[in-house]
Amino acid sequence: MYRYVFKRLLLMIPVILGVSLMIYCIMDLAPGDIIDIKAGDNIMTEEQEAAMRAHYGLDQPILIRYLLYMNNLLHGDLGTSYTYNEPVMKLYLQRLPHTIKLALASVFVSFILSIPLGIIAAVKHGSLIDNSAMILALLGLSIPNFWLGLMLIILFSNKWGIFPSGGDEAGIKSLILPAITIGTGLMAALTRTTRSSMLDVIRKDYLRTARAKGALERRVIFRHALKNAMIPILTILGTQLTGILGGSVLTETVFSWPGVGRLVVDSINGRDVPTATGLLIMKTIVMSFIVLIVDLLYAVVDPRVKARYSKGGKKKKNEPFG
Amino acid sequence: MKRVLALFIAAIMLLSLAACGNDPKATDPQGSPSQGETQQAATEAPKEYKEEVIFGADVKMETLDPQEKSDGGHGMIFLMTHEPLVYYNENERIFVNKLAERYEISSDSKTYTFYLRKGVKFHDGSELTADDVIFTFERGLNNATSSSSVKELFKKMESWKKIDDYTVSFTLTLPNGNFLIGMSNFGSFGILSKSACEKDEAKGASIGTGPWKHKEFVAGDYLLLERFEEYWGEKPVTKYFRSRYIPEGAARLMALENGEIDICSKVAVEDTADVEANPKLDQFVYYGALTYLFFNFDHAPFDDVNFRMAVLWALDLDEINAGVMGGGARIATARVAPYEFGYFDDFASTGRDGYGKQNVQKAKEYLAKSKYAGQDIKFDIAVNNAERELIGQLIQAQLKTVLGVTVTVTKYDTAGFTAVQKERGWDGLIASIGYTAEGDDIRRSYGTGAGQNKMNYSNPEVDELFDKALIEQDKAKSQEYYKQIQCILYDDCPTVPMFFAGNSLAYTKKLSGVEWVDRGYSLYAYVKVEK
Numbered sequence: 001m002y003r004y005v006f007k008r009l010l011l012m013i014p015v016i017l018g019v020s021l022m023i024y025c026i027m028d029l030a031p032g033d034i035i036d037i038k039a040g041d042n043i044m045t046e047e048q049e050a051a052m053r054a055h056y057g058l059d060q061p062i063l064i065r066y067l068l069y070m071n072n073l074l075h076g077d078l079g080t081s082y083t084y085n086e087p088v089m090k091l092y093l094q095r096l097p098h099t100i101k102l103a104l105a106s107v108f109v110s111f112i113l114s115i116p117l118g119i120i121a122a123v124k125h126g127s128l129i130d131n132s133a134m135i136l137a138l139l140g141l142s143i144p145n146f147w148l149g150l151m152l153i154i155l156f157s158n159k160w161g162i163f164p165s166g167g168d169e170a171g172i173k174s175l176i177l178p179a180i181t182i183g184t185g186l187m188a189a190l191t192r193t194t195r196s197s198m199l200d201v202i203r204k205d206y207l208r209t210a211r212a213k214g215a216l217e218r219r220v221i222f223r224h225a226l227k228n229a230m231i232p233i234l235t236i237l238g239t240q241l242t243g244i245l246g247g248s249v250l251t252e253t254v255f256s257w258p259g260v261g262r263l264v265v266d267s268i269n270g271r272d273v274p275t276a277t278g279l280l281i282m283k284t285i286v287m288s289f290i291v292l293i294v295d296l297l298y299a300v301v302d303p304r305v306k307a308r309y310s311k312g313g314k315k316k317k318n319e320p321f322g
Numbered sequence: 323m324k325r326v327l328a329l330f331i332a333a334i335m336l337l338s339l340a341a342c343g344n345d346p347k348a349t350d351p352q353g354s355p356s357q358g359e360t361q362q363a364a365t366e367a368p369k370e371y372k373e374e375v376i377f378g379a380d381v382k383m384e385t386l387d388p389q390e391k392s393d394g395g396h397g398m399i400f401l402m403t404h405e406p407l408v409y410y411n412e413n414e415r416i417f418v419n420k421l422a423e424r425y426e427i428s429s430d431s432k433t434y435t436f437y438l439r440k441g442v443k444f445h446d447g448s449e450l451t452a453d454d455v456i457f458t459f460e461r462g463l464n465n466a467t468s469s470s471s472v473k474e475l476f477k478k479m480e481s482w483k484k485i486d487d488y489t490v491s492f493t494l495t496l497p498n499g500n501f502l503i504g505m506s507n508f509g510s511f512g513i514l515s516k517s518a519c520e521k522d523e524a525k526g527a528s529i530g531t532g533p534w535k536h537k538e539f540v541a542g543d544y545l546l547l548e549r550f551e552e553y554w555g556e557k558p559v560t561k562y563f564r565s566r567y568i569p570e571g572a573a574r575l576m577a578l579e580n581g582e583i584d585i586c587s588k589v590a591v592e593d594t595a596d597v598e599a600n601p602k603l604d605q606f607v608y609y610g611a612l613t614y615l616f617f618n619f620d621h622a623p624f625d626d627v628n629f630r631m632a633v634l635w636a637l638d639l640d641e642i643n644a645g646v647m648g649g650g651a652r653i654a655t656a657r658v659a660p661y662e663f664g665y666f667d668d669f670a671s672t673g674r675d676g677y678g679k680q681n682v683q684k685a686k687e688y689l690a691k692s693k694y695a696g697q698d699i700k701f702d703i704a705v706n707n708a709e710r711e712l713i714g715q716l717i718q719a720q721l722k723t724v725l726g727v728t729v730t731v732t733k734y735d736t737a738g739f740t741a742v743q744k745e746r747g748w749d750g751l752i753a754s755i756g757y758t759a760e761g762d763d764i765r766r767s768y769g770t771g772a773g774q775n776k777m778n779y780s781n782p783e784v785d786e787l788f789d790k791a792l793i794e795q796d797k798a799k800s801q802e803y804y805k806q807i808q809c810i811l812y813d814d815c816p817t818v819p820m821f822f823a824g825n826s827l828a829y830t831k832k833l834s835g836v837e838w839v840d841r842g843y844s845l846y847a848y849v850k851v852e853k
Contacts, residue, residue: 036741037740150573165582269736
């Protein structure tokens with residue numbers, strides 16, 4: 001198991017290298033750079049432009065700049081933002097707690113809405129309840145989250161004054177509306193996955209055996225069926241969490257939530273290469289860890305997976321899996 | 323009978339007592355307030371103000387260095403934290419001494435001498451001296467990250483010197499009686515602390531002498547200012563001022579309606595009616611920047627003045643205003659802003675038609691005179707946001723209908739927009755320029771080789787008139803020069819001035835203490851909101 005984890009951690013290194021090189025190249029290819037942003041509507045003299053390029057190190061070839069950046073990265077330095085003149089790590093750490101809060105709250109909302117809905121839909125497969133659950137899930141997917149966010153603000157903030165309209169200054173009250181906005185969007189995929197995964201499991205022989213042995217239906221569903229249906233659900237949850245931890249730009253914009261997402265988009269539009277590269281590298285690292293955790297949770301949920309990890313990921317020939 | 327009479331007399335006496343009682347509003351013959359009035363005044367509670375005023379900003383703060391940025395969003399903060407030597411009050415059109423107790427201008431308008439106030443403290447506790455002023459000039463000119471408008475201003479100074487610890491002078495390359503107007507604008511020319519900047523190159527420039535100092539700054543989220551208790555002048559009543567970045571306009575306005583913020587910047591045109599109807603809110607509409615359609619003189623067909631004039635007269639700005647700005651913009655009738663020194667738009671008095679209104683017949687006449695008449699004319703208009711894209715699309719439709727010209731509209735992001743201008747890869751361009759009240763300021767758009775002369779327009783007569791207007795001490799003669807410049811620009815048509823955006827800012831009616839400025843750089847130093 002430890003070898004498996006170590007191997008996965010080592011694999012992150014080429015991923016980070018690849019991501020950082022890609023971002024550097026793409027940002028360099030995009031028209032304009034930070035000098036053009038700083039110039040704005042003014043036309044700089046050649047002298048002014050040369051001085052600014054030297055200040056930001058943009059007078060160096062891209063390969064030199066990239067190697068210098070990677071050298072700093074090895075020392076834990078993500079560079080200094082061109083836009084804000086602040087260390088990128090500082091900007092990231094200022095925003096990370098807000099993003100984590102929002103991500104966990106959104107996934108929680110999605111989880112508590114989707115799992116029961118998916119289970120009910122599977123158990124009452126083909127009924128009105130099943131169809132209603134699917135329509136509800138589809139609504140969550142179809143409604144644009146920026147529209148939903150604004151509607152929630154109009155009702156709960158503007159009209160009834162229950163929650164603040166934005167920011168993260170009122171504790172849990174600030175979190176509720178943005179979490180519902182994102183959570184309902186995530187609901188669709190998770191509900192459908194729960195339903196189809198449960199449907200797959202619910203007809204298995206071992207459940208019939210459990211019922212025949214007199215197990216209560218609740219125990220059959222939650223103790224036996226759900227546990228075996230968890231792998232695809234965990235995969236979706238993990239994907240959703242990584243997506244939100246990378247930042248939900250639209251929701252952050254509507255609720256002026258001080259998260260990572262808005263900062264990433266602003267840095268790309270503002271040609272702030274160190275910030276964009278640094279944040280995307282951090283996102284890559286976070287995503288890699290979450291995927292690893294999800295993979296390890298498979299082992300918790302499914303002993304067969306644990307055994308495979310313990311054997312270093314090797315499967316015996318003809319060994320059944322799944 | 324006796325009893326009835328006694329009762330009657332008693333009633334009369336009671337009535338008499340009531341009639342003789344003091345009227346609380348009356349004053350005695352000597353004019354001093356009556357006892358009732360004094361009691362009323364004593365019970366009237368003094369107004370209580372909120373400790374923190376919150377501004378909902380549409381633009382995020384990127385820097386605390388006044389020399390790096392000169393846009394409205396940053397300028398309003400820098401005008402609170404930093405002070406220039408002299409400030410130009412645009413509403414009253416007078417100069418107000420700030421860090422300079424007094425100043426002198428030489429008879430040739432070239433040399434300015436400033437006598438600094440003594441005992442003025444920076445936010446870090448150090449005292450303002452002439453060294454700080456000299457340092458500010460040098461840094462503004464030489465610092466790599468200084469904005470080009472700051473560098474352009476300091477380039478106009480031929481030399482500067484410290485006369486003593488509290489006296490500084492500078493000499494201009496050219497005489498300019500209005501130079502101080504340029505020096506006090508945008509908040510970019512506030513005096514910096516030399517010791518603070520030398521101690522901390524990154525953050526030192528945020529230290530100023532203004533009535534507000536920085537307390538907290540989370541880049542891209544909020545900025546919190548705190549009242550500076552050792553400010554040399556009148557201290558604000560409010561203790562904290564927070565500028566909170568709320569990018570979504572609807573959410574920003576709702577935050578104001580909820581009372582979460584006290585001021586909402588940039589209210590969308592479609593929301594201004596709601597603000598007007600709200601009894602708790604008020605709004606201020608300011609000019610903002612002037613939006614132009616620029617022509618690239620290096621590209622056909624804009625190398626031909628007749629074609630440029632054809633485009634100018636073909637455009638229906640009322641339709642664009644109604645369609646894109648909801649009718650809220652102010653159509654431009656000159657190539658400068660009305661608040662600017664030298665403003666002139668009475669072209670009828672010079673035998674020219676005033677512009678701002680579509681004239682299809684004139685447009686066709688100019689096209690017929692153009693060297694491109696009869697040809698299949700095509701050009702592109704570059705834009706950098708959704709609003710300008712809509713304007714471009716309306717221009718596209720109008721020019722097709724009136725002139726039969728094919729126009730495409732290309733939208734760029736901010737960096738791409740600047741890059742395409744630098745490479746001169748554009749034909750037409752829609753952009754805005756915000757001018758100061760200083761008459762010479764439009765030189766940066768129309769002077770040969772000037773910083774915002776995107777068109778590559780050059781007319782030596784215009785350049786000469788700019789110099790003459792600048793040197794001229796007689797205001798009336800100086801105005802005459804600017805009038806001549808406007809007439810030449812009318813005939814050369816390097817741009818189509820379209821409109822002032824008519825930006826609106828909404829605020830709670832309990833707010834006071836703000837000095838509202840038409841140009842948009844309002845002063846919030848003494849803002850307060852009643853509880």
